[in-house]
Amino acid sequence: MPGDGFTFKSRIRNLLRSPSIRHKKNRKESLTSKVTLEKVLGITASGNSGLACDPRSGLVAYPAGCVVVLLNAKKNRQHHIINTSRKTITALSFSPDGKHLVTGESGHLPAVRLWDVAEQRQVSELQRHQYGVSCVAFSPNSKYIVSVGNQHDMMVNVWAWKKDVVVAANKVSSQVTGVSFSEDSSYFVTVGNRHVKFWYLDHCKANKASAPVPLLGRSGLLGDLRNNFFCDVACGRGSASDSTFCITSSGVLCEFNSKRTLDKWVDLRTGVAQSLSLSEDLVFCGCSDGTVRAFSPVDLCFICTLPRPHHLGSDASALREASNLFPTMTDARYPDTIAVTFDPVSQWLSCVYSDHSVYVWDVTDISRVEKVHSALYHAACVGDLEMFPDVRGEFAAGLSSGVFLSCSADNTIRLWRPSDWTHARDHSQNILSKDLLNIIYIDGNTSTLLDPECLTNMNADRPGDGQTAESRTGIRTICVSPDGKHLASGDRSGVLRVHDLSSMEEILKVEAHDAEILCLEYSKPETGLKLLASSSRDRLIHVLNAEDDYSLLQTLDEHSSSITAVRFAADENKVKMISCGADKSIYFRTAHQTDRGTEFRRSHHMVMKTTLYDMGVDPTCHAAVGCQDRSIRIFNISNGKQEKLYKGSLSEDGSVLRVQFDPSGQYVATSSSDKNISIFDFDSGECVATMDGHSEIVTGLKFTNDCRHLISVSGDSCIFVWRLAAELTISMRERLRQLRQNPNTPPCNSSSL
Structure with a gap:
């Protein structure tokens, strides 16, 4: 019948405006306002995709279940962003200006969510993944957000978040564990099992089509390292902006040049390596047994090894001085370093270890690294x-x-x-x-x-x-x-x-x-x-x-x-x-x-x-x-x-x-x-x-x-x-x-x- 569509829409609008709907919404808000999350004692980050640092304020963000903890290490204070969808936060990243945070989650039909950091509220939501998001990243020019699905999803989406649209997308053929944007935002790199791929965004800028265009990708030339598992990646900054640094699980730090060719590599001399973070002057590699090694991004020369955290089985009540962190026993075991992120303002390096402990190290003077913050949490359920x-x-x-x-x-x-x-x-x-x-x-x-x-x-x-x-x-x-x-x-x-x-x-x-x-x-x-x-x-x-x-x-x-x-x-x-x-x-x-x-x-x-x-x-x-x-x-x-x-x-x-x-x-x-x-x-x-x-x-x-x-x-x-x-x-x-x-x-x- 003519006008049925208009009538139906009017009924929907009237229903949404009805007192009962408003009452239910107000009651829900009233119930949640009666409690406030004051403190989180725990962390669920499983890798570098679950740890990020605001380049402006130095806030460190990490997931704790369905909550993003925003840690101010200087004041030992926390703020919290609660994902009310009850889906586990798996990945997060700050915008270059620190005003926004993007998160990925797991579960059926997971969303990529954009949050206002100051107000701790959701700004936007993108649901283009099916089974889980393993990595998210902001482009340095703040125009794009890239999200990569987990091993069951395999989708790479580039999101023009201010317009709330996906401008480019493609599939990957292997599990992706890390993503990083180039300094000029013209491309980003994903890494995974026998996988280093460069994705280019130049053709997206002029795209005015309503549907996403295929994302253009080129594989890195891996040479002798083609059978390795690449677990993390970081594109160079400053004088090393043409380089891309990757780390393999077997303990190799390698550098790709602007032609996607493996230029140089160095053995980290560790059993397992997992995480990577860099500044303009240093490349930090998180390794097994509590080890973090620093290298020069110019020639990959070894600089130093950072202090280790507490050893496993430490008597927490007996540790009153910094000297107690370093045991005299030779058979002491340490938790693995699973995530690292660098704060360029304070020159602090935040590390997450496999026993769910968090340390923040002051690396201003690399020859005299000091601990400025630490916390120990439960390592399991x-x-x-x-x-x-x-x-x-x-x-x-x-x-x-x-x-x-x-x-x-x-x-x-x-x-x-x-x-x-x-x-x-x-x-x-x-x-x-x-x-x-x-x-x-x-x-x-x-x-x-x-x-x-x-x-x-x-x-x-x-x-x-x-x-x-x-x-x-x-x-x-x-x-x-x-x-x-x-x-x-x-x-x-x-x-x-x-x-x-x-x-x-x-x-x-x-x-x-x-x-x-x-x-x-x-x-x-x-x-x-x-x-x-x-x-x-x-x-x-x-x-x-x-x-x-x-x-x-x-x-x-x-x-x-x-x-x-x-x-x-x-x-x-x-x-x-x-x-x-x-x-x-x-x-x-x-x-x-x-x-x-x-x-x-x-x-x-x-x-x-x-x-x-x-x-x-x-x-x-x-x-x-x-x-x-x-x-x-x-x-x-x-x-x-x-x-x-x-x-x-x-x-x-x-x-x-x-x-x-x-x-x-x-x-x-x-x-x-x-x-x-x-x-x-x-x-x-x-x-x-x-x-x-x-x-x-x-x-x-x-x-x-x-x-x-x-x-x-x-x-x-x-x-x-x-x-x-x-x-x-x-x-x-x-x-x-x-x-x-x-x-x-x-x-x-x-x-x-």
Whole structure:
């Protein structure tokens, strides 16, 4: 019918202008405004394409999951750009003026995104790749952006970003690992497996066609190096602007002239080389074993080797002076240098190492290189975190309630105290990181810090149908005793360990389970008992007496599948233990005193229609269980009955994997398999805040004791510290005050739910 198209468009416009659509948009903005990403403890850069430096301000950019961290090394401050598409950032590059940042991502239909650095907002988006972006780069004249797809995509796109159009494109025949523009922006070079190719843009300038034209490429003449893997490239600057420098994984630095011919090369004398960065006067090559070598771009003459970072297995708490960085032992191992980038203004070189550490070196005087910044992060998926309890009085280890601990598949447990929470006069920090207090190496094993198998997706570790996990190293779960003296940890092979936190010494190691330990829980002080419970994929719960050298009190075998959570509670002057698992069951048990000691007996048993992944117990003696059907089920601990059910995720996909109460019980935080974090009002079930940023599932959540922050850890190896809105903090503190004023009358048996 005539006019139907106009009518249809009008309806669409009216729909978009409708109050309901605007309300949903405003509500989403309101939910995300309740939290701010304050600190990122982690990095996920896998090569030079994931590290960049603003040539004007010196800001260093690197990915941490779905977040770009903008690091000001001089002030040790971070700013963050969050990719709300929940796709992992794989590559990034600054514009020549530093005002914009371009990012590439992985996943289905990945986008090349342009961001305003000052405002941390997205400016433009290009979706021309299918399976992933491995490299992005700005042209020096700021007219073009080039993006290269990964090994499954193989597309090279040249984007006139100010017009938001692709002007040229072509395919490559091999995996590309690096890209660099010439100084005059007339061509760029890509490198990869047996691949060095020069792509020319002259014919693009006069192109006025609406569709992209074929991109013109010419292969470099590799000569004797034709069978090498070229892992990075940098086009020359200044007097070396006609040259192109490449580095091979076998450890060869080579130079191509303006005719694309291999002109000269030099052996780096290293096992493996991976990254390359240059200034007008120096070429820096990142190599294995923490080595960075500098050469002259004029004749490739060797200049010097930069200092190495810390050696693997370093005692972070003992490093107080720069001289401690250089060990006396001859068999010390160092992490590989996987990415380097140069700041021409400050003359600083930023390096990323394979153990996920970041160093910034001052190379102003190449004969006297000094460290100006460093940070150490987890090298693999983080399995759990724990807040240090709010212990009254002095504690021998000198730890405070602001400290938190995290464990990882890299076989370490780390103690953190973000620098923003410390006092200016605190001199106890080590020289490696202002956020890291100490590292506990489990069994002294540092090999896993370099093991790529540790970087596997944590989705494979999600509790499932009770099948035994394959043998792997790595710490899965931790728990700190309420008095702050002991740290219990469980690994993926079923070994339970206990460390004394004052000395950091291991005081117990026992093969407690036949499979991965999924949960550890100390009994609360109000129970009057000092117990430790451990649950596992082997369907067993062990109850240990923490007062009697962790002697075994009882083993419970009622579950028929993986036990995902076990919790203690004090209710009606009785000690309760609640457990749930992949068998869709939740068991309520009550402690009884017998001749053999404390014994738990089943009082209630509920079977759900969905898998139960995690559980939290609030001060009002209710248990909140996160379920596979995206819901949170609230149970009364006294009678075992379900009192309420509400949605634990705003999305329509995935499952609720983690549930965590704040100290007051006012709010409950959840993480879902869609990588989203939400905060709900426990009484009403209303969502009050949402967070995105992790690129893998969130494996742990904790509110800080002061109710100001929420901390999340993930399979992407990163720890995020979120600052909560003042209204949320005030609400939690007010409820805490009420609970402390009436400690003997908690609403345990209230029916308000």
